[in-house]
Amino acid sequence: MFTIGDFAQYGRVSARMLRHYDAIGLLRPARTDPVSGYRFYEAAQLARLNRIIALKDLGFSLQQVGAILAEEVSVPELRGMLRLRQAELEAARTAAEARLAQVEARLRTIESEGRMSADDVVVKRTGTVLLAELSGTAASYGPEDIGPVITPLYTELCRLLETAGVTPAGPGLAYYEDVPEPNGGSGRPAEGSEGKDAIVVHAGMVITEEALAKAATAGATSGRPAADTSGRPGTLTATGLGFDVVTLPGLDSAATVVHRGPMSRILPTAQNLAHWIDANGYRSAGYARELYLECPPDQEKWVTEIQEPVVRA
Numbered sequence: 001m002f003t004i005g006d007f008a009q010y011g012r013v014s015a016r017m018l019r020h021y022d023a024i025g026l027l028r029p030a031r032t033d034p035v036s037g038y039r040f041y042e043a044a045q046l047a048r049l050n051r052i053i054a055l056k057d058l059g060f061s062l063q064q065v066g067a068i069l070a071e072e073v074s075v076p077e078l079r080g081m082l083r084l085r086q087a088e089l090e091a092a093r094t095a096a097e098a099r100l101a102q103v104e105a106r107l108r109t110i111e112s113e114g115r116m117s118a119d120d121v122v123v124k125r126t127g128t129v130l131l132a133e134l135s136g137t138a139a140s141y142g143p144e145d146i147g148p149v150i151t152p153l154y155t156e157l158c159r160l161l162e163t164a165g166v167t168p169a170g171p172g173l174a175y176y177e178d179v180p181e182p183n184g185g186s187g188r189p190a191e192g193s194e195g196k197d198a199i200v201v202h203a204g205m206v207i208t209e210e211a212l213a214k215a216a217t218a219g220a221t222s223g224r225p226a227a228d229t230s231g232r233p234g235t236l237t238a239t240g241l242g243f244d245v246v247t248l249p250g251l252d253s254a255a256t257v258v259h260r261g262p263m264s265r266i267l268p269t270a271q272n273l274a275h276w277i278d279a280n281g282y283r284s285a286g287y288a289r290e291l292y293l294e295c296p297p298d299q300e301k302w303v304t305e306i307q308e309p310v311v312r313a
Contacts, residue, residue, distance in 0.1 A: 001030060007041035011049045026052060026066050054078060058085040098144045101264040111268075121257050121276045126250040126289075126307055129173065131204035132161060132243045137179060140197040141287070143264050150174060153203035160242040161205060164215045170206030172295065175248065176287040177202070199287070204248070212245070251289075254307040255282060262299035263290070269306060277310055285309040 008015045021027040022039065027048055029039035048069065055065040055073075058081055073081075134157045138149040154172060161168065177200045237245045255277055259269040270288070277284060288308035295302055 001040040001042055004029070004039045004041065007045070010043075011046055011053075013049065013053065021052065021062075024062060024066075026062060026069075051078065054082070058082065098147065098264070101262075102142075102144055102267075104265065121255055121273060121280075123253060123255050123282075123310070125252055126254050126256075128250045129170070129206050129248050130208065131173060131202075131246050131248050132157065132166060132168075132207045133202050133204035133246055134160075134243055135200055135202045137198055138201050141176065141199050143266055146201060147264060149201050150203050153201065157203055157205060157243055161207075164241045164243075166207055166211045166215045166241075168205040169208045169211060172292040173204045173206060173248070174290040174292070175202045175204070176200065176289075202246075204246070207245075215241070251307060251309045253285075253310055254289075255310045256305055256307050258293075259304045259306055260302065262302060263304065266304075266306075273306060273308060277308070281313050282310040283313040285311045 002010065004015050004018055008018055011018075018027065018039070018041075022029060027045065030042040030045060031040045032038070033040070051069060051073070052065055055068055055078075056062065060068065134153045136149045136153055139145040179198045179200055255273060257269060257273050257276075259266055273288075274284075286309045288306050291305040291307060293303040293305055
């Protein structure tokens with residue numbers, strides 16, 4: 001048998017903790033000296049101690065730990081609980097990192113107010129492109145909601161294109177639309193309606209008709225409507241390969257600016273662009289597009305052109 005001090009050392013816990021576990025009936029000593037009151041433990045009790053600590057670290061209260069142990073939880077069940085907790089902690093860490101990134105973006109926005117040169121913004125016309133794309137819905141237009149949606153869309157789109165043998169002919173291009181109204185209408189949902197902030201995220205890659213033909217999908221993409229120049233995307237056409245194809249018309253007038261770094265820090269660039277638009281007699285005519293010019297593994301080296309459709313105010 002071990003004294004409480006030795007048992008605590010082997011279990012990597014404090015003697016005070018063991019006394020508390022004894023007091024609440026969670027881990028009784030194997031023997032207690034009736035005269036001195038000294039507690040003694042057996043090596044076999046380390047197994048129960050390990051379970052107590054593991055469950056406690058998983059976030060269970062000591063009362064819950066006692067109930068779980070009373071049901072004689074198995075090692076595979078403990079492993080399953082651990083994996084679930086790991087996933088929860090990872091999600092919490094990701095969310096915390098996203099919040100910190102947004103705080104940093106706000107601070108950068110404050111620091112850069114009034115510093116953007118007029119030379120940084122170029123008003124130009126953009127060309128029509130053929131896109132392979134996947135789409136999803138984000139809770140809002142904020143980077144914290146866009147990121148978790150658009151990243152997996154691009155990961156899956158690249159996989160599907162590779163599987164189909166379609167080599168992108170240009171950079172990625174993302175564009176956004178309001179979620180259609182439930183009655184089939186278009187435009188922004190009515191004020192006060194549920195989900196009014198949600199938007200549709202389109203993650204696209206520039207491709208060519210020739211690449212589609214080589215992938216034996218030319219027939220599936222035939223009949224696509226001709227492009228217009230209104231800034232509205234053409235009708236999506238399913239390819240049968242897991243992704244859609246759309247002819248995305250160019251923008252007649254787009255205020256463009258280059259953003260460097262991860263998209264989680266887009267806020268300063270976007271707001272500086274907004275200041276420029278307002279100061280130069282324009283107004284926004286829709287959501288900005290994002291043309292991903294360079295996307296190396298290190299996001300600090302990303303180069304993205306922001307293309308915001310504008311009209312004269």
